[in-house]
Amino acid sequence: MQGHIGRQLQQCFGELAPQERRVASFILDHFEDLAIYSAADLARLSGVSKATVTRLFRRLGYADFKAVKAHARELRHFGVPLAAGSDALGEGAERCARHLAREQENLQHCFEGLSAASFEAVIGALDSAPRLAVVGYRNSYPLALHLRQQLLQCRPGVALWPAPNQSLAEELAELDADALVVLFGFRRRPRVFDALVETLAARGQPCLLIGDATTARYAERVTWRLACPLDSVSAFDSYAAPMSLICLLANALLHRRLASGRARIDGITDLYESLDELAP
Structure with missing residues (x-):
């Protein structure tokens, strides 16, 4: 498994261009949602071009954003505790129902x-x-x-x-x-x-x-x-x-x-x- 992308971003943050830092900061702040974003989403939410997003991931050794998403899923598969999307747990009775359904599965x-x-x-x-x-x-x-x-x-x-x-x-x-x-x-x-x-x-x-x-x-x-x-x-x-x-x-x-x-x-x-x- 390739090194944890969050740690990679932290280690090279000081070497990134200003626009790349904006993407890196957004990813580090929303790492638990990385697997559900698209490259276009990251560009829009970070306020940069899609080319900047692509350039950042290639700098880290990923061929494309599909490889990044696969890495995020792999981290979870091997037990890294990554929170799912902000609405995954639900609220109130729905929270218990979702948890129960997964336990039963x-x-x-x-x-x-x-x-x-x-x-x-x-x-x-x-x-x-x-x-x-x-x-x-x-x-x-x-x-x-x-x-x-x-x-x-x-x-x-x-x-x-x-x-x-x-x-x-x-x-x-x-x-x-x-x-x-x-x-x-x-x-x-x-x-x-x-x-x-x-x-x-x-x-x-x-x-x-x-x-x-x-x-x-x-x-x-x-x-x-x-x-x-x-x-x-x-x-x-x-x-x-x-x-x-x-x-x-x-x-x-x-x-x-x-x-x-x-x-x-x-x-x-x-x-x-x-x-x-x-x-x-």
């Missing part, structure tokens, strides 16, 4: 994309693996933490990686060949993510990858991949679909090992009471 796409056979294989692996390692970075970390806490109610041997401010190498060195790694990989992943996927694949480690559409490129390197849309009506991603998938995974695992799972839940509940950990 995400959930529908998530669960329609699940293969029954693959899902059963995943639950079987969550049940039979001697150890589970759940991994998540950045926005994926709360999801990994929540899945671990849910699975611990059903079965033993569930670890969360990495520990705060710790590395993974020591953990991987201790990982059995038949242990299952559950890897959350939602967009804006750290650079170490690629190396981790490659390392797990080279080791032949069973791996379940849960992520958004940008994880498609890892599909052949993992054992299973479950996709969850994060789309929202404006800038910030929605994690309702992955949280719902976590709920389904945990419930399906519990029902697969219902007797032992119930006994484990009862034991944990007794410990809560003896430790007086939870408020009534």
Whole structure:
């Protein structure tokens, strides 16, 4: 992906001609709407010629304005929080209705994309693996933490990686060949993510990858991949679909090992009471 156009404009602003600065200032002030403007719109709203707009984008390395709009859409695809047009969210009841509709679309796409056979294989692996390692970075970390806490109610041997401010190498060195790694990989992943996927694949480690559409490129390197849309009506991603998938995974695992799972839940509940950990 080409460098963020907003940062490019900021870095070269002092070198721009006065008319180009007017365009750059307008873009920086209305960056969230860049994908919905045309070159003519930018020229009109900035008070410059269309040729000035074209010259500015060529200076930045874009062949034409179509390339600029594609870049703006790509930024959103990879998780850069860009607000949509000023009326995208709506107001009052309409705001809630638009948000609800998008959430329902995400959930529908998530669960329609699940293969029954693959899902059963995943639950079987969550049940039979001697150890589970759940991994998540950045926005994926709360999801990994929540899945671990849910699975611990059903079965033993569930670890969360990495520990705060710790590395993974020591953990991987201790990982059995038949242990299952559950890897959350939602967009804006750290650079170490690629190396981790490659390392797990080279080791032949069973791996379940849960992520958004940008994880498609890892599909052949993992054992299973479950996709969850994060789309929202404006800038910030929605994690309702992955949280719902976590709920389904945990419930399906519990029902697969219902007797032992119930006994484990009862034991944990007794410990809560003896430790007086939870408020009534």
